[in-house]
Amino acid sequence: xxPAARMRTGIAGLDKMLHGGFVPGRPYIVSGPPGAGKTIxxxxxxxxxxxGGERCLFVCLEEPPNELKINMRAFRWNLDxxxxxxxxxxxxxxxxxxxxxxxxEEEPAKxxxxxxxxxxxxxxxxxEVSVHSLQQLLKTLLVKKHYExxxxxxITALRYFCxxxxxxxxxTQSFMRYLAESKVTSLLTVELPDEAEVLAESFLARGEVRxxxxxxxxxxxxxxxxxxxxxxxxxxxxxxxxxxxAGIVINMTPRAPVAS
Ligand SMILES: Nc1ncnc2c1ncn2[C@@H]1O[C@H](COP(=O)(O)OP(=O)(O)OP(=O)(O)O)[C@@H](O)[C@H]1O
Ligand SMILES: [Mg+2]
Numbered sequence: 001x002x003p004a005a006r007m008r009t010g011i012a013g014l015d016k017m018l019h020g021g022f023v024p025g026r027p028y029i030v031s032g033p034p035g036a037g038k039t040i041x042x043x044x045x046x047x048x049x050x051x052g053g054e055r056c057l058f059v060c061l062e063e064p065p066n067e068l069k070i071n072m073r074a075f076r077w078n079l080d081x082x083x084x085x086x087x088x089x090x091x092x093x094x095x096x097x098x099x100x101x102x103x104x105e106e107e108p109a110k111x112x113x114x115x116x117x118x119x120x121x122x123x124x125x126x127x128e129v130s131v132h133s134l135q136q137l138l139k140t141l142l143v144k145k146h147y148e149x150x151x152x153x154x155i156t157a158l159r160y161f162c163x164x165x166x167x168x169x170x171x172t173q174s175f176m177r178y179l180a181e182s183k184v185t186s187l188l189t190v191e192l193p194d195e196a197e198v199l200a201e202s203f204l205a206r207g208e209v210r211x212x213x214x215x216x217x218x219x220x221x222x223x224x225x226x227x228x229x230x231x232x233x234x235x236x237x238x239x240x241x242x243x244x245x246a247g248i249v250i251n252m253t254p255r256a257p258v259a260s
Pocket of ligand 1: 032034243
């Protein structure tokens with residue numbers, strides 16, 4: 001039986017692995033190498049919320065929203081009501097001149113209103129996204145829009161482009177702490193090219209779903225595991241999954257653990 005206090009992830013197999021889904025109001029991490037399926041998983045999580053009438057926000061740090069929209073089109077999900085915040089760092093971020101921080105007045109755009117054409121140069125504003133300014137903006141947005149689900153895609157981009165002001169680990173931890181205190185259910189994607197790497201974000205995340213990519217003679221195989229889940233039992237097995245036209249589909253036959 002699925003406990004009433006759990007939030008469905010949008011992926012049936014993952015709900016089973018998490019013994020019902022996420023405990024709401026906490027921050028979670030989805031980690032994995034490039035192309036593993038982190039953004040797709042995060043979008044399925046938001047789509048589940050939208051279907052239940054929840055208010056959902058996608059913070060885009062890796063690609064312009066129009067590109068995200070095009071990439072997600074194949075899945076035919078209705079994402080019209082999704083709020084998308086364009087927090088891509090400006091190309092001019094490396095200039096030493098003073099830059100405007102991302103404004104706390106910045107408004108997310110509804111997915112339905114985002115054009116699919118490639119963004120042209122006049123659309124680039126002089127926008128500096130620092131962790132601090134993003135946190136301030138989120139604070140404003142959470143009060144104003146009462147989001148139930150928030151995705152930050154990705155914390156790795158935030159780390160690479162936006163952390164000039166403080167020490168990396170301290171900044172990440174304060175951001176995670178803020179998310180935990182804000183009581184929104186959040187999913188942060190993190191690039192993890194090396195399984196042995198310890199993520200600063202993992203400390204404060206209440207759970208970590210890890211995607212793995214392995215190559216054999218037939219091609220690339222994908223696997224998923226739950227690395228940690230505070231305050232809950234969970235499935236320890238590693239499962240194979242496919243990315244299909246319906247998104248991530250987990251094959252619930254347990255596999256031998258993948259090497260780490
Ligand atoms: N419509 C589709 N059908 C099947 N597979 C797809 C489809 N769209 C994307 N994929 C697969 O999913 C991968 C991308 O998934 P996703 O963008 O979620 O990865 P990611 O982990 O977020 O990667 P990155 O770290 O680069 O952001 C592609 O490389 C491709 O293999
Ligand atoms: Mg991605």
